Amino acid sequence: MVSRTSLTIATAAGACALALGVTVTPAAADSDDKAMVSVFHGVPGLTVDVYANGDELLGDFKPGTVTDPQPLDAGTYDIQVFEAGKGPEGEPAIEKKIEVPAGANATVAAHLSADGTPQLTAFVNDVSKVDAGKARLTVRHVAAAPAVDVRAGGQPVFKGLENPKEQLTEVEAGSVSADVVAAGTDTVVIGPADLDLKEGTGNVVYAWGSAEDKNLALATQTFGGMETTPQAVHAGGNGAAVSANSSGEWMAWAAAGGTVALSLLVARRFSGRRV
Amino acid sequence: MSENARRGAARTSALIPLAVAAALLTGCSTAGPDAPPVDFGSTAGAPAPATATAAPARFAAPERVLVPAVGLDARIRPVGVTADGAVAVPADPGRAGWYRFGPEPGSARGSAVLVGHVDGETGALGEFAALYDVRPGDRVEVRRTGAEPVVYRVVSRTTVSKDDLPSSVFRRTGAPVLTLVTCAPPFVPERGGYQANLVVTARPLEA
Structure with a gap:
């Protein structure tokens, strides 16, 4: 399962892990099952408080940070994001009903749409096992920017990724230098940044911020415990x-x-x- | 005469009549020429939890493994996996590989895995062929880069079908052990050679 969350910001911002309030209950509980939920804040320049069904879930939540996954009852949550200190009576900066399915591992991202409007998107995290020697790499485009390609070690890994979509693959574990370019071009819009893709981990990279405001950046969320053992040891020669x-x-x-x-x-x- | 020399001599000639008798007495003569070395010790059951007092060891890369009692002495390089998901055993049978995605020798928890060819494609015997001769209590020393050597004692040896290599060999949690893996008979050329793995488990020497 998920063992930890770490955060790496290519450009700025310190790591900050916040605990989700676990007292929040869904409006309509589907079952007794829990889901693991983390929250990513990718709206530049806005420190926020996050409410779920009218209860404060996160306070003083800074851009570029992601929370540790926490168990939440499965169900539907009315998520409201307020500028810090302005909730819950005022007008939320973002509001959306989010479905949290039982057994899921999800990250709710508060971010800008391609045209710069704050919005909420729920992503399901793939925390299934990876082959020995591999790591999973997921990139989520949550920036106010056109479609992008993602390169690792100079080679395209993902092509034509659009806001608010994600693409994922298994890659050889290890350190790679990654950058983000405008789709179909060599024009670097973010990076390069070194990604340490440890074997048996899932690494979710958020491309966030705004191209127009020149504050595009990367943030990383890491999931552990996905390792498997090698298939065999062939340690013989000619007999x-x-x-x-x-x-x-x-x-x-x-x-x-x-x-x-x-x-x-x-x-x-x-x-x-x-x- | 040193332990090493004594056992070396035994391997070549001196004790053969006695050994033949032993083989016959234990009924092993029926096993044929491809019998693997005998198992000893127990690796069964869940690993004991790592002791809470274990200090968090700083990573140090292993560079050489020695089992003086059987004359094993191999340089170590880190290895990963091949395209088909097997451990990338060094082609040189004189070399050992450390499975770099698992714990390192000296780690406070889990199984640090060293692999080595039992023989090479050209007929040379591998350093790890000496594992056929280890006995309980044999000292295993792993020298490391920039850190004190770590010392283990052999506690068990088992032969398992290659298809059934226990996943616990690669466990990353639990009590620390050093696991040495090579190949073992039967040798069936038309089925890719050796059909079994020899797994030697060693526990850290109590300080």
């Missing part, structure tokens, strides 16, 4: 270790001892041990 002693000396011993070579071959394996 020398089982046949090396089958000739010469051993045949002589066999003849001398009046014993079949097979027994001697077995014996060889015991000869180095206490008997």
Whole structure:
């Protein structure tokens, strides 16, 4: 399951993890099941308070930060985002009903639409296992900007990604230098930034901010515990270790001892041990 | 005579008649030439939890593994996985690989895995072939870059079908162990060679 959330901002901002209030209950509970929910704030220049069904979920939430995943009852939440201190009586900066399905791992992102309007989008996080040696890389376009391509080590990984969509893939674990370019061009709009994609982790990169305001940035959310074991260990060659002693000396011993070579071959394996 | 030299001599000639007798007495002669080394010790059950007092060890890369009692001495390089998802065992049978996605030797928890070829494609015996001769209590030393060596004692050896290599070999939690893996008979060329893995488990030497 999700073990931790970390935050890496390419351009600015400090890491900050906030705990979600767990007293909030859904308007209509679907079941007793829980979902794991985190919240990403990607609206530049606006410190906010987040309310769910009229109760404060997060206070003093700064742009570019993401909360640790917290268990929430599955159900529908009326999410309201207020400028810090302005809620809950005033007019919310953003408001949306968000469906939180049982068993899901979701991140609710407060961000700008492609044309710069604040909005809320719920993303489901893929926390399924990855192959040994791999890491999962997800990029979410939540910036006021046109479609982009994402490159890692200079190679395109995702193409034509639009707000508010995501694309994901499994990549070789390790450190990569990533950047974001305007779709179909070599015009870098964010980065390059070093991403440390640890084996067995899921790494969600948010491209957020506003192209017009020249504050596009990356934020990263990391999920752990998705590792699997290697398929096998093939540690043999041409069989020398089982046949090396089958000739010469051993045949002589066999003849001398009046014993079949097979027994001697077995014996060889015991000869180095206490008997 | 040193332990190493004594066992080395045993391997070549001196104890053969005795060994033959032992093999016959234990009934192993029926196993044929492709019998793997005998198992010992127990790796069964859930690993004990790591001791709470274990200090958080700073990472240090392993560079050499030695099992003096059997003459094993191999340089180590970090390895990952191949395209088909197997551990990328160093092609040189004189080398050992450390599975770099798992814990490192000296880690406070989990199984640090070292792999090595039992023999090479050219017929050379691998350093890890010496694992066929280890016994309980044998000392295993892993030298590290920029840190003190870590010392383990062999507690078990098991032979498992390659298809059934336990996932616990690669566990990243639980009590710290060093796990050495190589190949073991039967050797079936038409089925890709060795059909089994030899798994040697060693526990940290109590300080």
